Structures are given as C-alpha cells and as structure tokens.
Amino acid sequence: MLETVDTAIASEEDMLSCDRETLRAAIEDALIHTIGKDPQIATRRDWMHAVAHVVRARMVERRMYTRRAFMKKQAKRVYYLSMEYLIGRMLLNSLLNLEFYENCRDALADLGQDLHELIDVEMDAALGNGGLGRLAACILDAMATLALPGGGYGIRYEFGMFNQQIEHGEQVEHPDNWLRYGNPWELPRPEKVYMVHFYGHVVEHQERGQTHYHWEDGEEVVAMAYDLLTPGFGKKNVNSLRLWAAKASRDFNLKYFNEGDYIGAVQDKIGSETISMVLYPNDATAIGRELRLKQEYFFVSASVQDIIARHLDLGYAVDQLGDKVAIQLNDTHPALTVAELMRLLMDEHHMDWHKAWTITQAVCAYTNHTLMPEALETWPIALMDRVLPRHMQIIFDINFHFLNEVRRHFPGDNAIARRLSIIDEEGERRVRMAHLAVVGSHRVNGVAALHTELLKRYLFHDFHRLWPERFVNITNGITPRLWLHQANPGLCQLISEHCGRDWIADLGQLKQLEPLAEDPAFRARFREIKNANKQRLAKLIHQQLGLTVNPEALFDVQIKRIHEYKRQMLNILHIVAYYNRIRDGRSDEQAQRVSIFAGKAAPSYMRAKQIIRLINDVAEVVNHDPVVRKKQQVAFLPNYEVSSASVIIPAADLSEQISTAGTEASGTGNMKLALNGAMTLGTLDGANIEIREAVGEDNFFIFGMNTQEVEDLRAKGYRPRDFYEANHELREALDMIRDGFFCPADPGRYRDLVEDLLEHDTFMVLADFESYLAVQQEVDALYQQPEEWTRKTLLNTARMGYFSIDRTVEEYAEKVWGIDPEDWG
Ligand SMILES: *Cc1c(COP(=O)(O)O)cnc(C)c1O
Numbered sequence: 035m036l037e038t039v040d041t042a043i044a045s046e047e048d049m050l051s052c053d054r055e056t057l058r059a060a061i062e063d064a065l066i067h068t069i070g071k072d073p074q075i076a077t078r079r080d081w082m083h084a085v086a087h088v089v090r091a092r093m094v095e096r097r098m099y100t101r102r103a104f105m106k107k108q109a110k111r112v113y114y115l116s117m118e119y120l121i122g123r124m125l126l127n128s129l130l131n132l133e134f135y136e137n138c139r140d141a142l143a144d145l146g147q148d149l150h151e152l153i154d155v156e157m158d159a160a161l162g163n164g165g166l167g168r169l170a171a172c173i174l175d176a177m178a179t180l181a182l183p184g185g186g187y188g189i190r191y192e193f194g195m196f197n198q199q200i201e202h203g204e205q206v207e208h209p210d211n212w213l214r215y216g217n218p219w220e221l222p223r224p225e226k227v228y229m230v231h232f233y234g235h236v237v238e239h240q241e242r243g244q245t246h247y248h249w250e251d252g253e254e255v256v257a258m259a260y261d262l263l264t265p266g267f268g269k270k271n272v273n274s275l276r277l278w279a280a281k282a283s284r285d286f287n288l289k290y291f292n293e294g295d296y297i298g299a300v301q302d303k304i305g306s307e308t309i310s311m312v313l314y315p316n317d318a319t320a321i322g323r324e325l326r327l328k329q330e331y332f333f334v335s336a337s338v339q340d341i342i343a344r345h346l347d348l349g350y351a352v353d354q355l356g357d358k359v360a361i362q363l364n365d366t367h368p369a370l371t372v373a374e375l376m377r378l379l380m381d382e383h384h385m386d387w388h389k390a391w392t393i394t395q396a397v398c399a400y401t402n403h404t405l406m407p408e409a410l411e412t413w414p415i416a417l418m419d420r421v422l423p424r425h426m427q428i429i430f431d432i433n434f435h436f437l438n439e440v441r442r443h444f445p446g447d448n449a450i451a452r453r454l455s456i457i458d459e460e461g462e463r464r465v466r467m468a469h470l471a472v473v474g475s476h477r478v479n480g481v482a483a484l485h486t487e488l489l490k491r492y493l494f495h496d497f498h499r500l501w502p503e504r505f506v507n508i509t510n511g512i513t514p515r516l517w518l519h520q521a522n523p524g525l526c527q528l529i530s531e532h533c534g535r536d537w538i539a540d541l542g543q544l545k546q547l548e549p550l551a552e553d554p555a556f557r558a559r560f561r562e563i564k565n566a567n568k569q570r571l572a573k574l575i576h577q578q579l580g581l582t583v584n585p586e587a588l589f590d591v592q593i594k595r596i597h598e599y600k601r602q603m604l605n606i607l608h609i610v611a612y613y614n615r616i617r618d619g620r621s622d623e624q625a626q627r628v629s630i631f632a633g634k635a636a637p638s639y640m641r642a643k644q645i646i647r648l649i650n651d652v653a654e655v656v657n658h659d660p661v662v663r664k665k666q667q668v669a670f671l672p673n674y675e676v677s678s679a680s681v682i683i684p685a686a687d688l689s690e691q692i693s694t695a696g697t698e699a700s701g702t703g704n705m706k707l708a709l710n711g712a713m714t715l716g717t718l719d720g721a722n723i724e725i726r727e728a729v730g731e732d733n734f735f736i737f738g739m740n741t742q743e744v745e746d747l748r749a750k751g752y753r754p755r756d757f758y759e760a761n762h763e764l765r766e767a768l769d770m771i772r773d774g775f776f777c778p779a780d781p782g783r784y785r786d787l788v789e790d791l792l793e794h795d796t797f798m799v800l801a802d803f804e805s806y807l808a809v810q811q812e813v814d815a816l817y818q819q820p821e822e823w824t825r826k827t828l829l830n831t832a833r834m835g836y837f838s839i840d841r842t843v844e845e846y847a848e849k850v851w852g853i854d855p856e857d858w859g
Contacts, residue, residue: 049095049270052134057141060088073145079215081145082125082152085138086218089128093263094221096132097272104183105348109857110357112177112184112847113341115371116170116364117333118162118313119188119275120195121262122676124219126153126520131179131265157212158675159262160195161188161277163317164595165702166403168676169481170364172702175513176843178266178273179539181858184360187337189329190220190260190277193312198634198673203650207315207637219262220277226259228339229283230332236424247381249424255306256281257336267515267539278336280309316636317595318404320411327413327421334370342378352383356396360851363400363475366411366467372398372474373425376432381424387431399850400471400478401508403699405485405493406599412464415457429465433457436473443500454496472497472504477850479508482700482721484741506849509724510700511839514541517706521680524563525710525831532556541838544831551828554821561824564685564711571685574678575630575669581657583667587626588817591707592690593674593682596635596642599697603645603791604799604806605629605690606652609668610767611807613655616662625817628667632674632682644787646670651776651783679703684710687827688813691716692806694797696741698722705837711827713816715809717802721837729833733826737809738802747801754795757803764803768792 050056065071065084076084104111129135139149162168174186196207234252238245257278264273282303309332314321341359342352350358363371372394379390404410419426433456444450452459456469472478472494480486486507490498498505519526519538529537532550537543550556568585575583592605609629615621631649635642653668671678689707691698691714698720708714708725715735716722726734739747758765772788774781791799816823847853 049099050092052092052132052137054137054140054144057088057134057137058144060091061085061141061145064088078147078152078155081142081147082155083216083218085142085149085152086125089125089132089138090219090221090263092132092134093128093265093272096265096270097263097274100181100271100273107183107857108348108358109183110360110851110853111341111344112182112360112362112851112853113337114170114173114177114184114186114362114364115334115337115368116167116186116188117330117367118167118364119159119170119174119186120162120164120167120676121159121171122516122680123153123156123158124262125156127516128265130520131175131267131515133268157210158194158677159212159217160210160675161191161313163195163313163315165700166317166365169510169702172511172513172516172839173843173846174264174273174275175266175515176511176839178264178271179269179513179515180840180843180847181266181269181271182273182843182847182853183857185264185273186275187333187340188275188277189310189313189333190279191310191313192279195313195634195675196315196637200646200650200670200672203647203654205635205643205646221261221263223259223261226276226340227281228257228336229254230257230280230335232328232331232421234423236427247424247427249377249381253306254283255309255332256283257332259336259340267519276337276340278310278333280307280311280332282306315634316638318406318409318597318599319636319639320409322413324417324421327417330367331370331374331422331425334368334374337368338371338374338378352379353385353389353393355379356393359397360399360853361397362846362850363398363471365401365403366471369400369411369467369471369474370422370425372432372470373422373428376428377424380428387435391432391435394474395476398471398475400475402468402478402480402485402489402493405488405699406697411467412458413467415463415465418465426465429456429470432470432473440500450496454500468493469497476504477506478504479506479846479850480699481508481510482724483507483509484696484718484723485699485720488696488741508842508845508849509721509837510702510705511837511842512702512705512709513839514538514709516676516680517683518709522563522567522684522710524566525560525684528559528563529831537835539840541840542835544835545833547828547832551825551832557821557824557828560711560828561820564687564824564827567684568687571630571681574681575628575671578671579669581667581669583628583669584626587628587667588687588813589630589685590627590688590690590813591630591682591686591712592692593630593632593671593679594701594703596633596645597639598641598645599693599797601692601694601797601799601802602631602633602649604692604802605631606645606648606771607764607767607799607803608807608810609652609656609666610770611763612666612810613652613659613662614763614766614770616665617659621665623811623814624665625814626665627814628669630669630671630682630686632671632678634674641787641790644784648771648776648784648787655776679706683707683712686710686712687817687823688712689714689716691719691722692738692802693717693719694802695719695739695744697797705834708830709834709837711831713813713823713827713830715813725834725837728836729830733829733833735809735813737805739798739805744798747798752795752798752801754798754800755792757800758792761804763807764800 064087071080142149194210199206237248260277262275375394379385440451458464480489533546572585683706689712691704700721717738718740771784777783
C-alpha cells in the first residue's frame with residue numbers, strides 16, 4: 035500500500051535545530067543520557083560519540099524527509115551493490131555536508147572541547163581494499179548530493195582492512211577491530227532480517243502441469259541490517275547504506291537444543307557469524323575460498339530480498355521491478371545477483387522464465403574494474419553445486435538460452451560459443467562470473483576511456499561483437515566534498531574567495547581559476563597554501579618515523595596498494611640511481627626531494643611485501659647518509675587509509691602514476707592529487723590519459739611506452755636483460771639491490787627479486803626506466819622554477835572539474851539506470 039504522505043512530510047523548519055546553543059545543550063545531554071558519562075570525567079571518545087549521536091539524530095530526520103519525498107514522486111530506485119566501501123571517518127564529513135561545522139565547533143568550544151581533537155579519535159571505517167571500495171563510497175556521496183533515489187548495500191565486516199605496521203622494515207598485519215568501542219553512526223535494524231540458505235539440494239515437483247523447484251535442507255544464516263546514513267552536501271537529502279551482518283538462525287539452533295547439545299548450538303552460532311567476520315584483504319586478485327563464495331551470496335541474497343520487499347512495500351507489483359528498480363554491480367563480487375533475482379522471481383514469485391529474464395536484464399548493470407586475468411573471478415562448478423545447488427541449475431539454464439542465441443548469431447562457430455560460455459570447460463569446470471554478469475546485464479561499463487576500449491578489444495571482444503550497444507564507458511571520479519572541501523581547507527578558502535562556494539557541488543566552477551594562474555599574487559597564495567599543507571605532512575612524517583624533512587623540498591608521492599603492475603619498483607630504481615648521482619657529485623641539477631610512499635600489500639602477496647621491505651631498506655641507507663640526505667630522503671608512511679590520504683594528498687607536489695600502460699583500469703588517486711595541485715608524472719594508462727587531456731599536455735609529465743608499444747614489445751619477445759646491459763645507471767642500481775648494498779646483514783634478500791626482473795619483468799619496469807629517469811630530470815628542472823611550477827599546478831586544479839564523481843553518477847543515471855531527472859530531488 036502506498037502511504038499518503040502529504041501531511042506527514044516534516045517541514046524544514048520543524049527539523050531539529052543546528053544552532054550553536056541548541057547543539058551545545060544536545061551534546062551535553064547526549065553525553066550524560068545516551069553515553070552515560072559525567073562531563074567531568076568523559077574521555078575524548080565519549081565526547082566524540084556524544085557529538086556523533088547529536089549529528090546522527092539530525093541526519094535521521096533528514097533521511098525521513100528524503101524517504102517521504104521519494105515515495106511521493108514514485109521515483110525509480112537505484113541500488114549500488116558493492117562488497118567494499120572505503121569510507122574513512124564520518125564526523126567531519128557529516129558536519130561539512132550538513133553545513134553545521136562552525137556551529138558544532140563553537141558549541142564544543144563552549145563545552146571546553148576541541149572539535150579537531152575529537153575528529154582524530156574516530157577510527158576509519160575501512161570496509162574496502164583500495165580504489166574499488168573508495169569509488170563506492172564516493173558514488174554514495176554523489177547519489178546523496180544529487181538527491182538520487184536509492185542507496186547502497188554492503189557487508190558490515192566485524193574486521194575491516196587490516197592495520198599495517200612496519201616492523202624492522204617489514205609489513206606486519208594487525209586486525210582492525212573497528213567496532214570495539216561501538217559504532218555511534220550505525221542504526222541497527224533487528225527487525226530487518228532475511229534468511230540466507232546454503233547447501234542442501236533441489237527437489238522438483240509438478241503443480242498444475244508446471245515444474246516447480248524447491249531448495250531444501252542445508253543450513254540457514256540470518257542477515258541483519260545495519261544502516262549508515264549518507265548525507266548529501268548542502269541539501270536536505272540523506273540516503274542510506276545498508277550493511278548486512280550474519281547472525282545464527284534461531285530455528286537451526288533449535289535442532290541442537292532438542293538433542294540436548296547446548297554447546298554445539300552455540301558453536302554453530304559462531305560458525306554462521308563468521309560469514310561477515312572479515313574483509314578479504316586482496317586487491318586485484320580473486321580468492322577461490324568457500325567462505326568467500328558464501329560471503330558473496332550472503333550479501334547478494336539479503337540485498338535482493340530487501341530490494342524486492344521495499345518495492346512491494348511501495349505498493350508496486352513484482353512485474354514492475356524492471357521499471358522501478360536499477361541495480362549496479364560493483365565488479366563481479368555481487369554477480370550472483372543475476373541468478374538470485376531469477377530464483378526469487380521464478381521460485382518465490384512464480385514467474386515464468388522469459389518474464390523473469392526480461393526483468394533481470396532490465397534491472398542489472400555491471401561495472402568492470404580490471405583486465406588482469408588473476409583478478410577475474412571463477413568458481414568451480416563442484417563447489418557452486420554444493421553450496422548453491424539451485425543457483426547452479428539456474429546458471430546452466432541461463433547459459434543454455436544464451437548459447438542458443440550465440441549459435442543463432444554465429445552459426446557453425448563452435449569456438450566462439452566455447453569462448454563466450456558462462457562455463458569454462460577447460461580442466462576443472464568453472465563458472466565465469468564476469469560472463470554471468472555481462473549476460474545478465476543490459477549495460478556493462480569500463481571505468482576510463484582506455485579501459486573500456488581495451489575491454490571491447492580483448493576481455494569482452496566476442497561479447498562486444500554480439501551486443502555492441504551493451505558496452506559503455508563511464509570514467510571514474512572522486513568526491514570534491516572529501517578530497518577538496520574536507521582535506522584541503524586552506525585551498526577551499528582561496529577558491530571560494532574567487533569563485534564563490536558553488537564549486538563544492540559543481541566542480542566545473544574551478545575553471546574560473548584559470549586566468550588567475552597568470553596572476554603572481556594569486557600564485558603566491560596558492561604556493562603558501564601548498565607549503566602549509568607540506569608542513570602539516572612533515573609533522574606527520576616526524577611523528578610517525580622520527581624523520582625530519584624539509585618542507586621546501588619536492589614532495590614526490592606514490593600512495594596506493596603495493597602491486598607489481600603499479601611499479602613502485604620503478605620509483606625505487608630511480609631513487610637508487612639518484613643516490614648514486616649524488617654520491618658521485620653529479621647532482622647539481624637535482625632538486626631536493628622527499629620520496630613519500632604509502633600502501634598496503636595483500637598479506638599473501640610475497641613479492642609486494644618484499645617491495646615494501648626494499649623501500650624501507652633503501653630509506654634506511656639514504657636517510658642516514660650525511661651527504662645524500664641533504665638532497666634526498668625516503669619516507670614510507672604506515673597504514674595508508676582514507677584519513678592518512680587526506681593529509682598526504684594536499685601536500686603532494688608530484689603524483690606518481692607509473693603503472694605499465696594497459697594495466698590500471700582508471701586510478702582515482704591520480705585525480706585526487708591533480709585536483710589538489712600536484713603535477714602528475716604518469717604513463718598513458720587508465721584515466722591518466724583523460725587527466726592529461728583535461729589539464730593540458732604542458733601541465734603533465736608523461737613517459738614510457740603506450741599500450742601499443744607494450745603489446746608490440748611483448749609480441750616480439752621482451753628481453754629485460756638487454757635493457758639492463760644497455761643502461762649503465764640501471765645496471766648499477768639493480769646490481770646494488772641484488773648484491774645486498776641496502777641490506778648488508780642479509781645480502782641475499784633481494785637476489786630473487788632482481789633475478790625475476792632480469793628474466794621476466796612482467797610489467798616491463800626495465801624497458802621504461804630510461805624514459806622515467808629522463809622525465810624525472812624535467813621534473814627537477816621545473817621545480818626549480820617556482821613560478822612556472824605553481825602556474826602549472828594551479829592549472830591542474832582549475833581544470834580537474836570533469837573528474838567530479840557527480841559527473842560520473844550523472845552519466846550512470848543517463849546511460850545505465852534510465853532515471854528521469856524529474857525524479858531527482
Ligand atoms: C583513492 C584511494 C585508493 C586508490 O588509489 P589509486 O592510486 O587509484 O590506486 C586507494 N586507497 C585509498 C585509501 C584511497 O583513498
């Protein structure tokens with residue numbers, strides 16, 4: 035039934051007040067009556083939780099207002115399904131988006147508290163690995179800011195991304211117990227529970243001449259909802275992110291109780307709850323573990339059941355789902371949505387195959403994030419059949435219908451049918467999740483222009499021949515609310531003085547800064563802000579590493595997951611080559627530089643962990659050499675996460691985006707850094723290409739092979755040793771690393787790493803070295819002309835408006851979700 039809402043909509047004036055005095059009273063009240071602490075002995079965390087409750091209360095009201103407004107419009111809903119959300123801290127984000135930061139700061143001052151000290155107490159919500167999870171968080175911010183009807187679904191991991199510590203130069207992982215002190219932002223919904231079924235078998239029976247399927251026996255886990263509110267900037271709009279936690283099913287435990295096995299029942303409860311216990315810390319690598327498959331299905335089943343329930347609650351019929359709901363699959367992790375939606379429509383809502391399939395395709399769309407084979411998810415059929423027997427049947431049926439279409443389209447071409455099949459028949463038979471996602475979706479998108487072109491040319495070449503209109507590009511973006519408004523208050527102030535405040539929700543406004551790049555006074559202010567941000571980062575480096583760095587030096591920044599394709603190795607080789615130049619007295623033209631690294635390695639990715647150790651070993655030698663350290667220093671900042679990114683990025687001069695061409699789908703770190711006035715040093719890869727077009731070739735350092743050249747070299751037979759022989763500085767640097775110059779106590783430590791580079795060098799580090807070293811010299815030269823440097827970095831900021839996540843989400847709404855702009859808030 036559709037509620038009558040006109041009279042129920044809270045008027046804006048009726049909403050809880052956010053003035054200084056009201057906030058002061060509310061915070062004090064929350065501290066005493068909700069947190070239960072005497073203000074005289076309350077800790078910073080107590081105060082932070084009290085403020086969070088006060089802010090949350092104001093978001094809840096706006097959420098209700100939003101919900102009612104969308105209901106009245108009967109708007110189509112968009113649900114973003116992602117296994118990861120890399121959110122970070124929520125206090126400052128909420129205060130700034132709701133626009134009562136100043137009042138809250140003043141109210142706290144009246145209570146003798148410093149807002150920024152409270153902000154720093156909050157732990158990051160790190161429910162994601164890297165770019166993919168951060169993109170999901172940025173998309174929710176844009177959906178709320180643009181007032182798009184809908185929200186996100188994810189998993190409430192008990193333990194998020196591990197905490198990285200560096201001990202004796204090596205990464206050590208510590209569990210991220212982020213819920214230890216409770217989470218004041220979440221709203222538990224104990225009444226929002228769904229059963230999620232695993233194992234068992236399928237029983238077929240006839241009813242009025244039709245075949246029905248029943249999934250029986252096995253075990254059930256309860257999914258319980260926790261909501262996080264996501265406030266849009268400025269407007270009254272607040273959306274929600276629903277996260278699922280696994281709870282043991284009561285019914286299932288009863289069986290044990292009846293047998294008198296009380297302890298067995300409790301153990302079983304623990305077993306069920308492991309499903310949402312921990313985030314898999316793998317970036318760009320698929321994990322073939324049964325628990326991971328169960329996590330994926332748990333998440334998908336709860337979300338799809340909830341989406342259908344919300345749709346029916348709004349008074350719609352189930353066959354209107356295709357008109358009223360859009361589901362975006364963030365990578366293939368939620369690809370089981372295709373099979374689960376089919377199962378629910380056919381087995382629970384008694385729809386026939388054809389109708390269910392039309393709806394499923396109309397609802398689903400899939401975003402691909404990678405071309406790398408090791409990242410593509412496949413599940414053995416034997417495993418899928420055991421854990422999800424009904425879904426295995428449905429996937430075979432989908433494949434049967436699909437291959438019929440393929441054969442109609444390409445008669446007699448068995449090879450193409452084999453390549454396109456959802457089932458990989460080579461060796462152990464497996465389900466190809468990307469194929470399931472493509473077949474079940476009406477749109478498939480890549481995340482940067484080059485990435486989408488490469489998808490069409492390689493990974494999805496045959497699909498593209500079959501359904502060219504299904505493939506679209508939607509270049510990633512970043513939210514200006516977090517990455518400029520929150521992270522760089524100094525620059526925001528300057529921008530707003532000249533452009534007004536509209537840029538926060540309309541980043542194209544930054545174009546107004548362009549002419550100011552020619553104004554020396556304005557450049558001086560821009561440079562002062564960068565210097566202040568660099569001083570803040572220098573302080574952090576000193577706190578964390580005990581290393582004193584000169585804020586006047588060039589801050590050369592590479593912050594991202596540690597991965598061979600991202601080529602931190604190339605950066606290290608350059609550092610070693612420069613070290614040698616300085617020691618040999620050949621460094622007159624060099625600028626003073628601090629090389630700053632941060633990033634986590636997947637715990638099982640040995641080579642990546644070795645690279646972290648090498649960075650730290652090189653840092654140890656460089657930073658202790660009394661001659662070299664005057665020109666060059668190296669800092670590895672531990673535990674890269676959203677909150678540390680917010681300090682590093684505004685302080686960067688140079689942004690290292692040096693992946694092998696054709697390997698980085700888009701990158702978003704590149705966008706954050708350019709927006710904050712760093713020069714990019716990059717390959718023609720991912721979104722670097724579009725960033726270069728936007729900011730202008732003259733304002734971007736490019737180097738290395740392009741995709742075609744990489745391909746050609748590979749085809750002709752790449753021999754890394756030839757490059758080693760041909761370049762003296764490269765040879766010297768590699769020899770030093772191989773022979774233990776940076777680890778004299780354990781000289782064999784990097785022998786295998788260097789041997790692997792000389793023999794294989796999968797990501798062509800050696801082939802790009804010479805070009806990289808040459809462009810670094812251009813960087814040095816430009817940095818020593820501060821006026822030119824500032825002019826170019828300012829033009830970077832002015833021209834990055836295109837990379838706002840708001841533009842990205844508007845493209846999804848138009849090209850993929852079919853949302854009428856009338857339906858936006
Ligand atoms: C933006 C971001 C990333 C992605 O960085 P890339 O350079 O695009 O790989 C990873 N981790 C965090 C914490 C981020 O904020």
